[in-house]
Amino acid sequence: MTSIRKLWTALIALLVVSFGVLLWVGYDISLKDPPVPERVVTQSGQTVYTRADIQRGRQVWQSMGGMQLGSIWGHGGYVAPDWSADWLHRESTALLGGWAGGNYDSLSDEQQSALQQRLRTQMRANTYDPATDSITISDERAAAIAKVSDHYERLFGNDPAMAELRENYAMKDGTVPDPEHREKLSAFFWWTAWAATTERPGQKITYTNNWPNEPLVGNRPPASTFIWSAFSVTFLLAGIGLLGWHHAVTHGRREREHDLPASDPLRKVVVTPSMKATAKYFWVLLALFLVQILFGAMTAHYQVEGQLVYGYEAAEILPYSITRTWHTQLAVLWIAVAWLGTGLYIAPAISGYEPKFQALGVNVLWVCLLIIVVGSFAGQWLAIMQTLGLENNFWFGHQGWEYADMGRFWQWFLFIGLMLWLFLVGRALMPALRENSEAKHITMLFFLSAGAIGLFFGAALLWNEHTSLSMVEYWRWWLVHLWVEGFFEVFATAVIAFLFTRLGLIPVRIATVAVLFATIIFMAGGVLGTLHHLYFAGTSMAVLALGASFSALEVVPLAYIGFEAYEHWKLSSATPWMQRYKWPVMFFLAVSFWNLVGAGLFGFLINPPLSLYYMQGLNLTPLHGHTALFGVYGMLGIGLVLFCLRGMKPELRWDERPLKIAFWCFNIGLALMALLTLLPMGTLQLLAAINEGYWYARSAEFMQQPIVDLLVWMRVPGDTIFAIGALVLTWFVASLWLLPRREPHEVPTSSEEAEATRSARAA
Amino acid sequence: MEAFYLEIRHVHIASVLTSGALLLLRGLAFNLFGARWVLAAPLRYLSWTVDTVLLTAALMLTTIIRQYPFADGWLTVKVVLLVPYILLGYFALRAQRRKTRLLSLAGAALVFGYIYTVARAHHPLGFLA
Numbered sequence: 001m002t003s004i005r006k007l008w009t010a011l012i013a014l015l016v017v018s019f020g021v022l023l024w025v026g027y028d029i030s031l032k033d034p035p036v037p038e039r040v041v042t043q044s045g046q047t048v049y050t051r052a053d054i055q056r057g058r059q060v061w062q063s064m065g066g067m068q069l070g071s072i073w074g075h076g077g078y079v080a081p082d083w084s085a086d087w088l089h090r091e092s093t094a095l096l097g098g099w100a101g102g103n104y105d106s107l108s109d110e111q112q113s114a115l116q117q118r119l120r121t122q123m124r125a126n127t128y129d130p131a132t133d134s135i136t137i138s139d140e141r142a143a144a145i146a147k148v149s150d151h152y153e154r155l156f157g158n159d160p161a162m163a164e165l166r167e168n169y170a171m172k173d174g175t176v177p178d179p180e181h182r183e184k185l186s187a188f189f190w191w192t193a194w195a196a197t198t199e200r201p202g203q204k205i206t207y208t209n210n211w212p213n214e215p216l217v218g219n220r221p222p223a224s225t226f227i228w229s230a231f232s233v234t235f236l237l238a239g240i241g242l243l244g245w246h247h248a249v250t251h252g253r254r255e256r257e258h259d260l261p262a263s264d265p266l267r268k269v270v271v272t273p274s275m276k277a278t279a280k281y282f283w284v285l286l287a288l289f290l291v292q293i294l295f296g297a298m299t300a301h302y303q304v305e306g307q308l309v310y311g312y313e314a315a316e317i318l319p320y321s322i323t324r325t326w327h328t329q330l331a332v333l334w335i336a337v338a339w340l341g342t343g344l345y346i347a348p349a350i351s352g353y354e355p356k357f358q359a360l361g362v363n364v365l366w367v368c369l370l371i372i373v374v375g376s377f378a379g380q381w382l383a384i385m386q387t388l389g390l391e392n393n394f395w396f397g398h399q400g401w402e403y404a405d406m407g408r409f410w411q412w413f414l415f416i417g418l419m420l421w422l423f424l425v426g427r428a429l430m431p432a433l434r435e436n437s438e439a440k441h442i443t444m445l446f447f448l449s450a451g452a453i454g455l456f457f458g459a460a461l462l463w464n465e466h467t468s469l470s471m472v473e474y475w476r477w478w479l480v481h482l483w484v485e486g487f488f489e490v491f492a493t494a495v496i497a498f499l500f501t502r503l504g505l506i507p508v509r510i511a512t513v514a515v516l517f518a519t520i521i522f523m524a525g526g527v528l529g530t531l532h533h534l535y536f537a538g539t540s541m542a543v544l545a546l547g548a549s550f551s552a553l554e555v556v557p558l559a560y561i562g563f564e565a566y567e568h569w570k571l572s573s574a575t576p577w578m579q580r581y582k583w584p585v586m587f588f589l590a591v592s593f594w595n596l597v598g599a600g601l602f603g604f605l606i607n608p609p610l611s612l613y614y615m616q617g618l619n620l621t622p623l624h625g626h627t628a629l630f631g632v633y634g635m636l637g638i639g640l641v642l643f644c645l646r647g648m649k650p651e652l653r654w655d656e657r658p659l660k661i662a663f664w665c666f667n668i669g670l671a672l673m674a675l676l677t678l679l680p681m682g683t684l685q686l687l688a689a690i691n692e693g694y695w696y697a698r699s700a701e702f703m704q705q706p707i708v709d710l711l712v713w714m715r716v717p718g719d720t721i722f723a724i725g726a727l728v729l730t731w732f733v734a735s736l737w738l739l740p741r742r743e744p745h746e747v748p749t750s751s752e753e754a755e756a757t758r759s760a761r762a763a
Numbered sequence: 764m765e766a767f768y769l770e771i772r773h774v775h776i777a778s779v780l781t782s783g784a785l786l787l788l789r790g791l792a793f794n795l796f797g798a799r800w801v802l803a804a805p806l807r808y809l810s811w812t813v814d815t816v817l818l819t820a821a822l823m824l825t826t827i828i829r830q831y832p833f834a835d836g837w838l839t840v841k842v843v844l845l846v847p848y849i850l851l852g853y854f855a856l857r858a859q860r861r862k863t864r865l866l867s868l869a870g871a872a873l874v875f876g877y878i879y880t881v882a883r884a885h886h887p888l889g890f891l892a
Contacts, residue, residue, distance in 0.1 A: 304826055310825060310831045310832070311829070311830075311831030311833075312831075312834075706765075706767055713823050714819075716815075716819040716822055716823075717815045717816070720818065721815070
């Protein structure tokens with residue numbers, strides 16, 4: 001058995017076992033998720049809520065933007081509160097106030113402690129009766145619920161007394177204009193808070209594993225969060241040690257000296273009509289990128305002015321929930337377009353085969369993508385404006401699930417589009433896949449990782465309108481996590497190694513072994529690491545244990561990413577003609593840097609259960625999100641675009657200045673955003689969450705402090721620099737068509753290049 | 764945010780003065796004494812940093828005082844005049860001919876002075892009001 005065959009066998013076995021366990025955990029979640037009762041009744045027999053109320057309330061929440069406005073169980077936006085934690089705190093204080101006759105604050109410490117103990121006993125007791133499918137609550141609690149419900153109904157309506165709070169939460173006036181819908185919305189919020197404070201049957205831990213931290217009801221991190229956090233750090237160190245040992249053993253086991261090509265092999269590639277047709281993908285992605293930055297700036301600004309953008313009443317037309325929706329959706333979309341375009345460009349370049357009607361397929365797919373973007377965005381806007389109607393919302397409006405917000409119809413359309421993309425890439429690659437050479441393994445890896453990206457979008461189709469919240473979260477993270485921390489990583493590694501083999505800089509065999517090994521390492525942590533998003537999503541302790549253990553392993557390969565970066569840097573100057581690829585390679589280097597910092601360091605900062613217990617939904621989450629999503633995949637997308645453009649217009653001389661400016665603007669801008677705003681603000685919130693309770697770290701009281709406002713403003717320098725980078729990059733790409741500059745000299749002959757290469761190697 | 768109003772205003776004014784002084788000194792040193800060091804990277808980066816701080820402080824002040832460009836005349840004038848100021852500043856250091864550079868520098872100084880008076884008067888006509 002060759003080492004390549006062994007690695008394929010190990011990879012297949014790993015994937016079968018990992019996905020087997022992941023599916024079993026999904027089954028376990030479906031058995032243990034918090035129940036939605038048929039009725040919530042008081043001890044005196046009055047019905048407070050019905051299942052229909054709670055489910056209708058969830059539909060209302062989804063239609064107004066769901067996770068894009070505030071959060072539920074810590075998942076979602078950061079300006080408005082976490083509605084579960086906020087409700088829980090308000091209900092607790094209302095109940096305490098009721099018992100104290102409205103004078104709770106004037107009671108002595110002893111009296112307050114006694115009432116708090118009574119509160120804990122009542123709130124944590126699980127009164128759900130499976131026989132009657134009902135939850136029974138005290139009449140006093142029903143009165144407290146009515147009080148909190150009134151607060152929410154006025155907040156989501158148009159009550160002038162709530163105008164300031166709405167502004168603080170960046171909510172538009174009349175977020176939910178229909179009073180009946182507001183009532184149902186309260187039912188849903190109550191149920192999420194009930195699950196967060198009610199102990200599982202026969203256990204001393206709530207359905208959300210005691211999340212959020214709320215001292216009033218005795219929600220504190222359970223002992224298991226300490227234990228599994230300690231183990232996760234141990235696993236990380238063990239993984240780093242093992243991989244270090246492996247590197248020490250295999251280091252220096254190089255194959256014979258590899259002869260570098262005398263001239264750029266890709267210059268000989270004939271640019272086919274379908275390859276030329278991919279240019280429009282790159283123009284569109286730059287437009288999407290610029291629009292994404294614009295909506296990002298608006299979203300950040302709403303944190304200061306709430307409903308205004310420098311005096312303009314923008315929230316009437318484009319409220320926070322829609323700008324944030326589009327900002328997050330566009331991030332995924334433009335990066336996806338970069339990869340789709342790259343796949344379509346590279347496939348015929350590898351095989352040298354242009355299938356019939358390939359260019360037509362490329363053009364049709366492009367039109368489909370435009371229709372999906374415009375159509376799904378229009379549906380989301382109509383939903384948030386509350387004009388689409390709840391009955392149409394799931395299919396055509398706003399699903400409210402962060403990163404999976406588009407209506408089901410548009411999700412199906414996108415899935416079909418991704419299948420069309422796979423078909424187009426596959427048919428163009430077919431001759432290369434059929435070749436009986438070493439190169440077919442790495443071509444296969446490239447195709448499989450692309451295929452996994454397409455197929456795993458299918459996870460977004462596995463929940464429906466009334467699937468339990470925990471199960472939606474489970475499938476949603478299949479989509480988001482398995483993309484970004486699984487197949488995207490594999491795709492990134494495979495595509496970069498693949499390009500270097502095509503340039504003749506790395507022997508195919510070495511690249512194949514390296515990529516297969518890296519894929520095994522990434523997937524060993526990546527698949528079951530999905531569970532670290534689900535610690536507190538109404539799941540059992542098994543999720544916490546598995547998630548903590550395997551997600552720690554995700555960081556292991558990132559600890560050694562410096563080796564990869566150094567290899568890339570060396571290759572960028574391996575031959576004189578590699579100068580042509582300097583900037584694509586520089587962006588690949590940035591991918592390595594942000595993989596370490598954004599994904600590795602900032603990712604692990606929030607990853608262990610004990611950390612995430614307090615940090616989930618604080619600004620430390622977007623710290624990881626921005627630096628990992630743009631830092632790794634955004635940079636990779638730009639690097640790939642530049643690589644394709646280099647091949648698409650081989651005769652042009654590039655003006656490197658704009659690329660240099662764009663490169664540094666992106667890196668400096670991103671670093672400033674992280675270090676001046678997100679990290680310090682997240683740290684301040686963390687202290688508040690630990691000391692006062694999670695609700696406080698997300699409250700208007702905390703978020704409207706002058707120091708927080710100042711930190712938000714500190715985003716301006718970094719964001720401005722970043723935006724300049726995007727404009728300059730756009731100008732550079734446009735100039736390739738608008739102001740093309742031909743190479744001043746003929747390309748050196750092969751013998752001249754061979755001589756130059758020999759000199760460079762000798763040096 | 765209002766709590767930091769005075770500090771932010773001071774930062775804004777200090778960066779305005781630094782930005783203007785930097786342009787004037789670099790322009791004069793380059794055009795009168797042929798000093799090439801004024802084009803060196805550290806000075807360029809310093810200039811960009813000062814301008815970014817200036818812009819950030821300006822944006823913060825608009826939201827504190829709730830007056831905005833394109834809504835309040837004096838702020839509109841300031842923003843619109845920024846464009847010729849930046850262009851003239853660029854030509855003052857980058858134009859091919861010395862005469863163009865000197866005229867651009869003088870123009871930039873005039874625009875800067877006028878913006879300053881608009882800011883002082885809180886009126887679009889500045890010292891003419």
